[in-house]
Amino acid sequence: MAIPKAEELGVNVAREPSLMTGAIPKKEWMDNPVEFKEGNFCYPAKQSIVEYHKFPNPREWSPTDDDWKLPDGWEDIILNGLKERLDKFRSLKVFMDICVRCGACADKCHFFLGTGDPKNMPVLRAELLRSVYRNDFTTAGKLLGKLAGGRPMTVAVLKEWFMYSYQCTECRRCSVFCPYGIDTAEVTIILRELLHLVGVGTNWILEPAANSNRTGNHMGLQPHTLKDNAGYLMDDIEDITGIRINPSWNRKGAEVLFITPSADVFAEPGIYTFMGYMLLFEHIGLDYTLSTYASEGGNFGLFTNNELMKKLNAKMYAEAKRLGVKWILGGECGHMWRVLHQYMDTMNGPADFLEVPKSPITNTVFENAASTKMVHISEFTADLIKNNKLKLDPMRNAHRTPTWHDSCNPARAMGLLDEPRYILDHVVPKWYEMPENTIREKTFCCGSGTGLNTGEIMELRMRSGLPRANAVKHVEEKFGVNTLSCVCAIDRATLTALVDYWTPNVSVTGLSELVGNALIMDGEKERETDLRFAPLEGMEG
Amino acid sequence: MGNEFENLLNEKKKEILSAWEDTILGKFEKDAFIIFKQQKDQFANPIGHKVRTGLEELFNVLSESSNREVRTPNLEELIKLRAVQDISASNAVSFVFQLKDIVRKELQIKDMTNYYKDWLAFEARIDAAALAVFDMYMASREQLHKVRYTELQAGRDIITKGGCPSALMRQEQNKKA
């Protein structure tokens, strides 16, 4: 920074480019190139990982390089890939054609609201692809080019795709406000797919996906490690409740296969949620098994391409078949439910070898899962509560005053809105809603979903999570909320960092953790602490 | 600062604040600027809200000749925002100094002789506030580093460590045994 001359004093101390993520201001958006610098991109996938997936063009490269070492004829690879997808996915073709640029979605994306970058307006994000589509796939574009809003596929365009398809969490909030139901998340999905065709992808997504493909879970945990770690958690349950629980693994002939994100077995705060599941199953005497092979609810294939998504999803059903269970119960994962409700049936379904899920405790038949045969733990738990099958003491959560974060995928992709609230009503003495335009279908994303919860973009995550954090701050100040509860493993990880920054007195819990605290187990000792070994109210001394 | 000068400041408060907001919001592209400036619902516009409320609090502190703390809740929120934006440290706090120019223009002080003592006092307050704001900015950056560190400690990064977590755990257990 130069020392200003006298006449400049008080005018402007520091001159900087605008706050567009690495771009120079005041130009037409199409002519506004992106600039990659440390902190505004996720690290690219390692060569070995790309090779493992057998994806094209494995190499070492960096987004900050001028030359991305793209394969020869990469433009044609992309355009052919786009053509193939336009033919295959009708939704894509429709989304390319019908946007009227009404702008209703423009200010609804948390990435736009937190960064102020116009290219994070959903309408412009889609335009990044639509402009190329127009240029090469519409008559007007072929004739008029830029006049018709078209532009050819260039390196600059490709770089822009990479920047902005990884500044979208595929949360679908924008689609709620679009009068035509255009789902920009699906545009992002296609952009990422196309980028993989020329070897442009991120490590934080591809490496967990490789782990999941190899060992059955993102963490790369092998069977004995999973079992051991779950065992340590059972030791903690025994210390807290006096009850010994022995989880059932890989047991053929169990009625239900339970699948949850691997982070629940391994990382805080998911482990407390896992303890909650185990207490619940013990409480009702459920005939369940866990699997060390289908040991991951998450599916990073959704963040990569449809083939990988299909493959990782198929493994859950293959395991259900091998074990001979009747149906599948799913834990607190976010995007697993998106994959299940939106894509599973056409990818791998119908799962005819399974039975329509029926709760063995209440005899409720889950008709909503008649085809996928998979029930959400919150649906299952809410049904148990409704039928009076659980002994609960909400006062064991009296040290917590939660608010409810609707995780994007369960809320918008499967409509799980009321069950969690019903459960909260019964397991905590009091909880509070965030403002109306930040919850339920209009919920704000954690800001780091779809494989963006990586440390190298921490500042960006704090910006994209700002709309969510701002609403949390509001209920913290207004009602004394100290807990942000949700049903998503990615949320539990990303919101933890988000609240650590914006609202440090708030902590993040899964819903089943709160259920586990409240459950009165047969033969238990008097509880003095919650599942985190924090003293219960009245037990602090 | 004399009462007369304080009154002048307060009479022009609305205009001053609006111009001050523009120095921060004006750095955004036009489309974003319009939304951030106009949308009054804080949940639909957290950046605009934090800029508006943060600047107003600081203005209130600066325009009263009292010793009120610079560190106020909404200003703190604004500085937290500045600390995670893609801007340099100097740029993040420069808005404090820009108030000088804005006030000079808005009050249309042509004849400084009447007010020069008030003006010097006001400028001194702004300079002191800038230092306090810089401390706040640094505190937010420190907090951000802690967040990053805590996340690393939580061990979720094993999913991209390329190593086998099972082997790592085994090593750890062997060490313990």
Ligand code: SF4
């Ligand atoms: S899907 Fe979510 S992140 Fe992506 S553009 Fe829409 S609102 Fe933004």
Ligand code: SF4
């Ligand atoms: S709301 Fe729908 S139609 Fe309107 S600009 Fe956005 S995507 Fe296009």
